[in-house]
Amino acid sequence: MDLNGRRVLVVDDEKSITALVTMALNLHGTTVEVAHSGSQALGLIRSFRPHLVVLDVMLPDIDGFEVLKRMGWDRNSQMTPVLFLTARGEVDDRIRGMAAGGDDYMSKPFSVEEMVLRIKAILRRTDGYDNLGPRLSFADVELDEDSHEVWRGSTAIELTPTEFRLLHYLMVNAGQVLSKSQIRDRVWDYSFDGKVNMVEVYVSYLRKKLDAHGPPLIRTVRGVGYTLRVPAEPGAGR
Amino acid sequence: MDLNGRRVLVVDDEKSITALVTMALNLHGTTVEVAHSGSQALGLIRSFRPHLVVLDVMLPDIDGFEVLKRMGWDRNSQMTPVLFLTARGEVDDRIRGMAAGGDDYMSKPFSVEEMVLRIKAILRRTDGYDNLGPRLSFADVELDEDSHEVWRGSTAIELTPTEFRLLHYLMVNAGQVLSKSQIRDRVWDYSFDGKVNMVEVYVSYLRKKLDAHGPPLIRTVRGVGYTLRVPAEPGAGR
DNA sequence: GGTGGCTCTCAGCAAATCCACAGGAATGCC
DNA sequence: GGCATTCCTGTGGATTTGCTGAGAGCCACC
Numbered sequence: 001m002d003l004n005g006r007r008v009l010v011v012d013d014e015k016s017i018t019a020l021v022t023m024a025l026n027l028h029g030t031t032v033e034v035a036h037s038g039s040q041a042l043g044l045i046r047s048f049r050p051h052l053v054v055l056d057v058m059l060p061d062i063d064g065f066e067v068l069k070r071m072g073w074d075r076n077s078q079m080t081p082v083l084f085l086t087a088r089g090e091v092d093d094r095i096r097g098m099a100a101g102g103d104d105y106m107s108k109p110f111s112v113e114e115m116v117l118r119i120k121a122i123l124r125r126t127d128g129y130d131n132l133g134p135r136l137s138f139a140d141v142e143l144d145e146d147s148h149e150v151w152r153g154s155t156a157i158e159l160t161p162t163e164f165r166l167l168h169y170l171m172v173n174a175g176q177v178l179s180k181s182q183i184r185d186r187v188w189d190y191s192f193d194g195k196v197n198m199v200e201v202y203v204s205y206l207r208k209k210l211d212a213h214g215p216p217l218i219r220t221v222r223g224v225g226y227t228l229r230v231p232a233e234p235g236a237g238r
Numbered sequence: 239m240d241l242n243g244r245r246v247l248v249v250d251d252e253k254s255i256t257a258l259v260t261m262a263l264n265l266h267g268t269t270v271e272v273a274h275s276g277s278q279a280l281g282l283i284r285s286f287r288p289h290l291v292v293l294d295v296m297l298p299d300i301d302g303f304e305v306l307k308r309m310g311w312d313r314n315s316q317m318t319p320v321l322f323l324t325a326r327g328e329v330d331d332r333i334r335g336m337a338a339g340g341d342d343y344m345s346k347p348f349s350v351e352e353m354v355l356r357i358k359a360i361l362r363r364t365d366g367y368d369n370l371g372p373r374l375s376f377a378d379v380e381l382d383e384d385s386h387e388v389w390r391g392s393t394a395i396e397l398t399p400t401e402f403r404l405l406h407y408l409m410v411n412a413g414q415v416l417s418k419s420q421i422r423d424r425v426w427d428y429s430f431d432g433k434v435n436m437v438e439v440y441v442s443y444l445r446k447k448l449d450a451h452g453p454p455l456i457r458t459v460r461g462v463g464y465t466l467r468v469p470a471e472p473g474a475g476r
Numbered sequence: 477g478g479t480g481g482c483t484c485t486c487a488g489c490a491a492a493t494c495c496a497c498a499g500g501a502a503t504g505c506c
Numbered sequence: 507g508g509c510a511t512t513c514c515t516g517t518g519g520a521t522t523t524g525c526t527g528a529g530a531g532c533c534a535c536c
Contacts, residue, residue, distance in 0.1 A: 015307050016335055023317055023339025027363060112338040160482060176384045181329075185338040191331050197524090198484065204526060222492065222523070223399035224386050398493060435513090436495070442515055460503065460512065 004029035006123060009050035011041040011067070012085060013060050017108075020190065021054060024112045025119070038062030042070055045080070052123060054115075056085040057095070065094060081126045083118060085110075102126050109191040113165045117145060136171045138228055139217060141210065143171055152213040159209065162187070166202050167210075170218065170228050179225035199226075242267035244361065247288040249279040249305070250323060251298050255346075258428060259292060262350045263357075266410075276300030280308055283318070290361060292353075294323045295333070303332055319364045321356060323348075340364055347429040351403045355383060374409045377455060377468050379448065381409055390451040397447065400425065404440050405448075408456065408466050417463035437464075 008030050010021045015036070022032045033048045035041035038059045045053065053071075057064035068082060084095055084105035095105045102125055104118050124134060124146070134146040140153045148164055150157045159167065165187045170178065180196040188198070203226055207218055219229040246268050248259050256272045263270050271286045273279035276297045283291065291309075295302035302322060309318065322333050322343035333343050340363055342356055362372065362384075372384040380389045386402055388395045397405065403425045408416070418434040426436070441464055445456055457467045 016303075016332060019306070019317070020335050020339045023319070023336075023341065026317065027340050162483070177386050181334075182337065182342075185334045190335040190338050193331060193334075194484070197486085200524060201484075201526080204524095208526095220524070221386050227385060400494075432495070435497085438513065439495075439515080442513095446515090458503095458513070 002029050003120065003123070005031070006052070006127075007031045007033070007048060007050045008052050008054060008119070009033050009035060009041065009044055009048060010054045011035045011038075011059070011064075012054075012056040013037065013058075014056075017056070017085070020112065021115065024116060024186075028116065036060075038064070038067045041067055045071055050080060051127065052081050052083065052119060054083045054085065054119070057090065058087065079126075081122045083115075083122060109189040111165060111189050112186045113169050117165070117168065120145060136168070138171050138174050140214060141167075141171070141217065143168060152210055155213050157209055157213070159206075162202060163206055163209070166199075167206055170226070174228040177221045177225045177227040182225065240267050241358065241361070243269070244290070244365075245269045245271070245286060245288045246290050246292060246357070247271050247273065247279065247282055247286060248292045249273045249276070249297070249302075250292075250294040251275065251296075252294075255294075255323075258350060259353065262354060262424070266354065274298075276302070276305045279305050283309055288318060289365065290319050290321065290357060292321045292323065292357070295328065295330075296325065306336070317364075319360050321353075321360060347427040349403060349427050350424045351407050355403075355406065358383060374406070376409050376412045376466055378452060379405075379409070379455065381406060390448055393451050395447050395451075397444075400440060401444055401447070404437075405444055408464070412466040415459045415463050415465040420463065 003025065006029075008025055010018050010025075010032055011034075012018050012021075013036050018034045018036070022034060025032050033044050033050065035044050038061045041053070041055070041059075042062075044050075055064050055067060059067070062070075064084060071080065071082075079102065082103045084103065086095060086105060086107045088107050088109075090107065102122065104122055106115060106118060120134075134144050136143045136145070142151045143164075144150070145168070148159075148161075150159055150164070150167065166183070169183065169187050180199040183199045184192070184194070184196050188194070203218055203220075207216065210217060217228055219227050221227060241263065244267075246263055248256050248263075248270060249272075250256050250259075251274050253274070256274070260270045260272060271282050271288065273282050276299045279291070279293070279297075280300075282288075293302045293305060297305070300308075306320060317340075320336065320341045322336070322341065324330075324333065324343060324345045326345050326347075329343065329345065337343055340360065342360055344353060344356060358372075372382050374381045374383070378391045381402075382388070383406070386397075388397055388402070388405065404421065407421065407425050418437040421437045422430070422432070422434050425440075426432070441456055441458075445454065448455060453469050455466055455468070457465050457469075459465060
């Protein structure tokens with residue numbers, strides 16, 4: 001379930017992006033290195049040997065495709081998978097081509113939760129290790145990261161993409177209270193500047209779908225946020 | 239449970255704020271350094287190597303984001319987490335972006351108790367060490383900082399946010415007598431200028447909820463303040 | 477160009493929370 | 507015991523917070 005021990009190289013010239021992605025991945029136990037240019041990236045790929053590269057297409061010196069080409073020279077049959085980042089609307093045929101391989105792409109601005117999902121998906125496909133099970137579960141809810149399917153008990157539940165990211169975030173942090181702004185900042189694009197009422201609305205949607213088949217699971221902690229209710233016993237603290 | 243040995247850098251140009259935060263963190267065993275400008279902050283980040291930075295966005299010379307960017311040059315994979323401070327309603331995209339990573343933000347005016355809670359939460363997430371357990375306990379009362387849950391014995395107790403901060407403050411300083419003005423200054427916004435009767439009112443609320451399930455725990459020390467204390471058995475007077 | 481699904485805004489309702497106030501209770505002092 | 511001070515707590519109104527239905531815009535697909 002966790003990305004523990006994986007090495008990821010993040011390449012982007014915008015420092016705010018690399019910082020964002022670095023912190024998010026660190027929280028999942030990943031070791032992260034950062035490069036702000038293509039040449040720097042190539043150096044780090046050789047020395048750091050990442051399991052995955054998050055690669056902005058637009059770089060100050062060598063562009064992302066060129067980096068990829070030169071990476072290819074070094075990597076034998078064993079390819080390091082790549083998650084491309086592109087500016088909005090810049091999705092080029094070449095990227096589509098790459099994505100058809102084992103790679104993937106996202107356009108900016110993206111939601112951090114979505115990025116974590118993609119990275120895990122790529123590693124699941126390419127990584128020898130198999131401790132990245134695609135299933136999360138909480139109480140009688142199960143969520144499959146690969147197929148984006150969700151069940152409550154034995155009945156399948158249809159969720160929209162946003163609902164899915166929200167539930168995923170809640171499940172990964174089950175038992176912890178997440179504030180609405182925290183939720184908004186991770187589940188929505190980092191540039192989304194809607195009101196936190198969005199979060200309330202989507203929680204409402206989720207509840208309507210989930211709680212139709214069992215007792216309510218998403219608990220409101222007034223003045224603080226939401227949490228998946230865990231029947232916590234006192235005395236279980238450490 | 240305690241922040242012992244953690245180093246925190248507090249950056250704000252208002253001296254009243256840095257003084258306030260410094261005092262509070264010192265009481266938790268933190269080593270605190272203070273900077274009143276961005277350039278000063280950058281110097282201290284290099285020399286002092288804080289575990290966390292409390293960073294006002296608005297600074298006289300270099301603004302908070304610029305500080306962050308330049309911090310980024312020094313920190314490679316290992317990032318120092320940041321708690322941003324912003325004026326009310328100034329939450330900007332960039333802050334939200336950072337917050338989606340692992341950082342957090344608060345807007346002024348804040349309650350000091352709330353800040354301590356946030357800082358502990360951030361360190362819990364990012365810190366390798368794990369001696370910051372989220373549970374506090376006193377007598378048969380347990381309090382979970384993450385989930386904001388409280389139990390007395392085996393029954394869960396619902397508290398409002400203010401009640402929660404108050405109990406938290408009392409528990410952290412269990413056995414110590416806290417004056418009403420001390421409590422007012424830490425549990426409420428530092429700009430709150432209500433009467434200390436507020437404290438009496440909330441103590442009353444807390445007692446009503448807590449003491450419904452056991453002997454009274456909050457003792458009034460007349461003319462001085464309040465303290466948490468396990469009531470002595472009758473006849474066991476010393 | 478129509479349809480349906482998804483996202484998001486908005487506004488109104490309901491309920492929880494916060495706070496001021498003031499009369500009554502408790503405490504300590506003489 | 508009587509008195510002054512301090513503390514407690516019920517009442518009530520203002521404010522905040524959370525929930526949800528209605529509907530507008532957008533996009534993908536047919």
